[in-house]
Amino acid sequence: MCGRYALYTxxxxxxxxxxxxxxxxxxxxxxxxxxxxQEVPIVRRxxxxxxxxxxxxxxxxxxxxxxxVPFWAKDPSIGNRMINARGETAAGKxxxxxxxxxxxxxxxxxxxxxxxxxxxxxxxxYIRDASGEPMALAGLWELWDPxxxxxxxxxxxxxxxxxxxxxxxxxxxxxxxxxxxxxxAWLDPAAKPERLEALLxxxxxxxxxxxxxxxxxxxxxxxxxxxxxPA
DNA sequence: CCAGACGTTGTT
DNA sequence: GTCTGG
DNA sequence: CCAGACGTTGTT
DNA sequence: GTCTGG
Numbered sequence: 001m002c003g004r005y006a007l008y009t010x011x012x013x014x015x016x017x018x019x020x021x022x023x024x025x026x027x028x029x030x031x032x033x034x035x036x037x038q039e040v041p042i043v044r045r046x047x048x049x050x051x052x053x054x055x056x057x058x059x060x061x062x063x064x065x066x067x068x069v070p071f072w073a074k075d076p077s078i079g080n081r082m083i084n085a086r087g088e089t090a091a092g093k094x095x096x097x098x099x100x101x102x103x104x105x106x107x108x109x110x111x112x113x114x115x116x117x118x119x120x121x122x123x124x125x126y127i128r129d130a131s132g133e134p135m136a137l138a139g140l141w142e143l144w145d146p147x148x149x150x151x152x153x154x155x156x157x158x159x160x161x162x163x164x165x166x167x168x169x170x171x172x173x174x175x176x177x178x179x180x181x182x183x184x185a186w187l188d189p190a191a192k193p194e195r196l197e198a199l200l201x202x203x204x205x206x207x208x209x210x211x212x213x214x215x216x217x218x219x220x221x222x223x224x225x226x227x228x229x230p231a
Numbered sequence: 232c233c234a235g236a237c238g239t240t241g242t243t
Numbered sequence: 244g245t246c247t248g249g
Numbered sequence: 250c251c252a253g254a255c256g257t258t259g260t261t
Numbered sequence: 262g263t264c265t266g267g
Contacts, residue, residue: 001239001240001241001250002250003239003240003250003251004250004251005250035248035249035250035251036248036249036250037247037248037249038249068238070237070262071262072237072262072263073237077247077248078237078238080246080247080248080249081238081239081247082237082238082239083238083239083250084238084239084240084250085238085239086238086239089238093237093238094236094237094262094263094264095236095237095238096237096238098262113250114250115250115251117241122250122251124250124251157238160239160240171240172240172241173239173240217250217251218250218251218252219249219251219252220248220249220250220251220252221249221252
């Protein structure tokens, strides 16, 4: 699955690489240990209508809480358990299907962590694109209105799929990683269900690299560049 | 009908 | 053992 | 995902 | 809001 990741490429560069026209998040610190419940940048089509023009809705970078809170939730804590959505079933699940139809997003990540079970306990690994460029993880996002009023809460989940060859020794699940064409299709509101389904597959072998890292990443309170260095 | 879940992973 | 919070 | 709490009453 | 289980 995917329960921890890193994003340290400057957000302006991420925006450029992801074709973002509106940047709604600035001055973000580089992150080496992003944990569920934290605010993370996502790339999405603007949920708001474009003024007059009839132009394409903007592709924007916004912030969302990691852990999807369905609109019908009475309490946002349900999001603590909705950090991933299975690609095989998300389209039909009550908690995800509205988002699957209407609110797909990309979650930029320089890499993600997986924990491998060994005789000595769990060994964390860092996995990234071999090019070193930020990856686009397939995501869903949602808006939740607090019953007591106030600002709606934006939240998101990362889609998972079966592990590919590289990942299999480490873990049996991995996040869905979208290539350039996949990113376009995933964000296309008119995408056909069968096209979307085809996107939610393990990454091809050969595009990723992985190495063991320090167990200091285990604590979400640790946050420094050495967490993604080989150890 | 109403009540209660709505999710994933991992472990047994 | 299981839930909550980060 | 992992870490850390897991409880109540009463007092500050 | 909508589905599942009783």
